[in-house]
Amino acid sequence: MTEKIKERLLDCSSGDFVEIIEIHLEGQDIIRLAGLGMVDGAAMRVMKNNGRGPIIIRVKQTRLALGHHEAKGIFVKAI
Amino acid sequence: MNFNPKQSNFMTIGIIGQPNVGKSSVFNLLTGLQQEIGNWPGKTVDRHEGILNISGQRYRMVDVPGAYSLTPRSDEEQIVLDFIKNDKPNLILVIGHAQHIDRSLFFLSEAMLFNCPLVFVPNMIDMLPGTGVTLDIDQLAKQLTIPVVGFSAKTKQGIAELKAIIQNPPPAVSCVDNILFKNSFGQSIANLLINAGAGGEVDCYQAARVITAPKLNNTPAQQSLDDQSNLLAMISSRYETIKKISAAVSHKRNKAELSYTDKVDQYVTHEGWGLLIVVLVFALLFSCTYLAAIPVQGVLDEYIITWLRDNIDKHLFAEQPVIRGLLSEGIVLGAGTVLAFVPVLAVFYFLINMLEDSGYLARVAVIMDRYLQLLGLPGKSALPLFLGLGCNVPAVIGSRVVESKKSRLATILLTPFVPCSARFTVLVFLAPVFFGYYAPLMTLLVIAVNALVFIVMARLLTKSLSKAKASLILELPNYHWPQFRLVLLTTYQQVCLFIKSVATWILGFSILLWFLSTYPGSGLNDSYLASVGRLLEPIAAPLGFDWRLLVALFSGIIARENVVTALGIIYGDETPTGLSEILRNNISSDVGFIFLLLSMLFVPCLSTVFVVRKETRAWGYAFLSIILNSVVAITVGVIARLLISYL
Numbered sequence: 001m002t003e004k005i006k007e008r009l010l011d012c013s014s015g016d017f018v019e020i021i022e023i024h025l026e027g028q029d030i031i032r033l034a035g036l037g038m039v040d041g042a043a044m045r046v047m048k049n050n051g052r053g054p055i056i057i058r059v060k061q062t063r064l065a066l067g068h069h070e071a072k073g074i075f076v077k078a079i
Numbered sequence: 080m081n082f083n084p085k086q087s088n089f090m091t092i093g094i095i096g097q098p099n100v101g102k103s104s105v106f107n108l109l110t111g112l113q114q115e116i117g118n119w120p121g122k123t124v125d126r127h128e129g130i131l132n133i134s135g136q137r138y139r140m141v142d143v144p145g146a147y148s149l150t151p152r153s154d155e156e157q158i159v160l161d162f163i164k165n166d167k168p169n170l171i172l173v174i175g176h177a178q179h180i181d182r183s184l185f186f187l188s189e190a191m192l193f194n195c196p197l198v199f200v201p202n203m204i205d206m207l208p209g210t211g212v213t214l215d216i217d218q219l220a221k222q223l224t225i226p227v228v229g230f231s232a233k234t235k236q237g238i239a240e241l242k243a244i245i246q247n248p249p250p251a252v253s254c255v256d257n258i259l260f261k262n263s264f265g266q267s268i269a270n271l272l273i274n275a276g277a278g279g280e281v282d283c284y285q286a287a288r289v290i291t292a293p294k295l296n297n298t299p300a301q302q303s304l305d306d307q308s309n310l311l312a313m314i315s316s317r318y319e320t321i322k323k324i325s326a327a328v329s330h331k332r333n334k335a336e337l338s339y340t341d342k343v344d345q346y347v348t349h350e351g352w353g354l355l356i357v358v359l360v361f362a363l364l365f366s367c368t369y370l371a372a373i374p375v376q377g378v379l380d381e382y383i384i385t386w387l388r389d390n391i392d393k394h395l396f397a398e399q400p401v402i403r404g405l406l407s408e409g410i411v412l413g414a415g416t417v418l419a420f421v422p423v424l425a426v427f428y429f430l431i432n433m434l435e436d437s438g439y440l441a442r443v444a445v446i447m448d449r450y451l452q453l454l455g456l457p458g459k460s461a462l463p464l465f466l467g468l469g470c471n472v473p474a475v476i477g478s479r480v481v482e483s484k485k486s487r488l489a490t491i492l493l494t495p496f497v498p499c500s501a502r503f504t505v506l507v508f509l510a511p512v513f514f515g516y517y518a519p520l521m522t523l524l525v526i527a528v529n530a531l532v533f534i535v536m537a538r539l540l541t542k543s544l545s546k547a548k549a550s551l552i553l554e555l556p557n558y559h560w561p562q563f564r565l566v567l568l569t570t571y572q573q574v575c576l577f578i579k580s581v582a583t584w585i586l587g588f589s590i591l592l593w594f595l596s597t598y599p600g601s602g603l604n605d606s607y608l609a610s611v612g613r614l615l616e617p618i619a620a621p622l623g624f625d626w627r628l629l630v631a632l633f634s635g636i637i638a639r640e641n642v643v644t645a646l647g648i649i650y651g652d653e654t655p656t657g658l659s660e661i662l663r664n665n666i667s668s669d670v671g672f673i674f675l676l677l678s679m680l681f682v683p684c685l686s687t688v689f690v691v692r693k694e695t696r697a698w699g700y701a702f703l704s705i706i707l708n709s710v711v712a713i714t715v716g717v718i719a720r721l722l723i724s725y726l
């Protein structure tokens with residue numbers, strides 16, 4: 001794994017295009033995210049993240065608001 | 080309905096799918112029943128049943144809440160699982176979203192674990208042309224080897240085809256052979272089934288649970304990385320297969336292009352603008368509600384209630400004053416209280432439903448999340464708490480959108496601390512009476528104390544009920560123009576529900592109050608009610624109240640507007656100017672201030688109490704709510720009195 005490009009979703013900025021490489025969350029959250037199309041390898045666009053309030057992302061046609069807890073557990077790399 | 084479809088030999092047809100894909104819309108289209116529809120994921124919180132009639136043949140249709148997957152995580156998923164296990168539907172319509180075909184296929188693959196006959200129904204295909212997404216239905220059906228119906232609940236496209244399939248259901252789907260299980264997940268299930276033997280003790284669903292579920296309840300810390308990566312690997316392998324299928328059937332032009340919704344969201348979910356928009360939208364909502372509802376309320380009161388009472392008093396039962404009193408003061412007045420709620424609720428519900436169907440309410444939760452986190456509440460509590468400013472009753476019902484049980488309970492118990500419009504009415508009428516020129520200032524002070532109490536209670540309740548975690552996974556639906564007809568029908572249903580659930584109680588209590596205030600003596604002063612008030616007077620002494628104020632406060636329990644009416648009856652002048660004069664001469668501004676505080680915070684009105692009991696399914700919580708509000712209100716009152724005496 002190339003550690004340099006791996007970062008938490010929480011640390012991405014608005015407008016970034018990223019790809020999910022790892023998810024470290026409770027199993028139930030993993031399943032729910034899977035139901036929303038958030039799986040390893042999924043490409044997404046960070047619509048809004050300014051450090052406060054929920055992070056908004058778009059995976060394919062799905063728009064999601066994620067809390068900081070979730071955004072800390074999702075690891076991504078830039079694409 | 081006289082017959083019970085469950086007992087008769089109707090075929091049962093389930094409608095399942097992810098949240099907000101249009102299950103209830105499909106259900107309504109098929110059954111002609113109106114099911115709550117809204118552009119907010121998680122609208123349907125219970126199962127609903129209806130009858131579909133195809134040329135004389137009747138089918139029992141069941142609409143269940145949306146679930147992102149069929150792995151139990153919350154109540155909603157459990158309701159779906161219970162339905163499939165207990166009702167053993169003869170056919171399941173798996174509703175998908177034509178725009179989100181990957182996710183829909185993931186859900187479909189979960190549904191395939193139940194060994195039921197399935198139809199896959201990608202809904203909302205009317206939306207595809209505008210989004211640059213294409214979907215090849217025939218190719219999809221060929222790959223999945225189950226019937227697939229491209230559908231639109233809006234344009235009714237596909238309805239004939241769907242009905243034809245319902246009349247001739249396909250055979251049950253076996254997960255082991257299906258293309259969606261041609262991966263390591265399917266392989267693991269097949270292996271488990273073989274190892275379990277041919278006895279058929281283990282079914283596909285149980286096998287899938289064995290492979291993924293034991294680790295579901297563990298936190299990452301408890302799990303070894305191996306376990307986690309196994310769960311993730313299973314999900315990945317399923318999505319690999321899905322990607323191949325969706326690449327063959329669905330295409331999207333201009334992948335990176337921002338949609339209309341994205342552009343609107345840049346402002347609506349913006350830190351500063353977003354908050355401003357929330358404030359403006361709700362300010363507009365409340366002003367519209369009052370502008371539209373108050374005149375109607377006046378008309379109802381004048382032309383129906385007052386007219387009825389006048390006529391009863393003049394023409395009916397002249398010989399039997401008891402029956403006349405019961406009719407005029409007990410029943411008609413009680414009905415009037417119920418009726419007075421209706422215009423406010425109808426307008427308010429209507430506007431909220433418009434906002435909801437447009438997709439905006441999900442954004443309110445996002446904006447408010449940050450602020451509510453400070454109180455230990457999830458962002459989704461914002462909606463019911465805002466609703467509470469209009470009337471606490473829909474607010475308690477609206478708390479259904481809050482997922483976690485504990486947060487939902489905290490929201491319900493907090494709702495009565497949100498001042499409703501009726502309480503504002505009392506405040507606005509009485510403040511000038513007690514404080515003259517200082518009324519606006521004192522009104523603000525009362526509201527500020529109320530806000531402070533709300534914040535303290537929120538902290539206390541969430542501390543004792545749930546551990547706050549900055550957790551949120553919320554889908555933000557596309558914006559669209561609200562469907563006027565649907566919004567209207569939903570509103571109608573909600574108002575009917577309100578009337579049904581509280582009317583009898585209010586009526587009963589109103590009759591009781593009439594009795595207590597009429598007997599045994601000649602007037603209110605000699606009534607049971609006055610006796611009770613006098614009996615309680617010593618207890619109310621620390622607050623500085625005499626029995627009259629106490630009775631007025633208690634009459635507010637039926638409905639807050641009653642406080643002013645009761646003061647009028649007790650002090651013997653029911654005209655606003657006359658009453659103001661008498662009150663000013665009889666009540667000091669110190670006592671007035673404490674009275675206003677208590678009328679804001681004291682026991683929620685009966686309708687709210689009954690709705691709390693209905694939504695929590697426990698009288699215990701309804702009583703808890705009463706006790707909580709009484710204790711807090713009296714404590715605040717006593718503290719205020721002490722502070723005033725030191726000043």
Ligand SMILES: Nc1nc2c(ncn2[C@@H]2O[C@H](COP(=O)(O)OP(=O)(O)OP(=O)(O)O)[C@@H](O)[C@H]2O)c(=O)[nH]1
Pocket residue numbers: 096097098099100101102103104105115116117118119120121122123124143144145146202203204205206230231232233234436562
């Ligand atoms: N354009 C379009 N909109 C639709 C269609 N079907 C439903 N909608 C809209 O989609 C939204 C969700 O519809 P619902 O029927 O409440 O969805 P649901 O699946 O029952 O939602 P939950 O009960 O929350 O799981 C509403 O705003 C509907 O008006 C359709 O075929 N086309």
Ligand SMILES: [Mg+2]
Pocket residue numbers: 102103104115116122123143144145
């Ligand atoms: Mg629904």
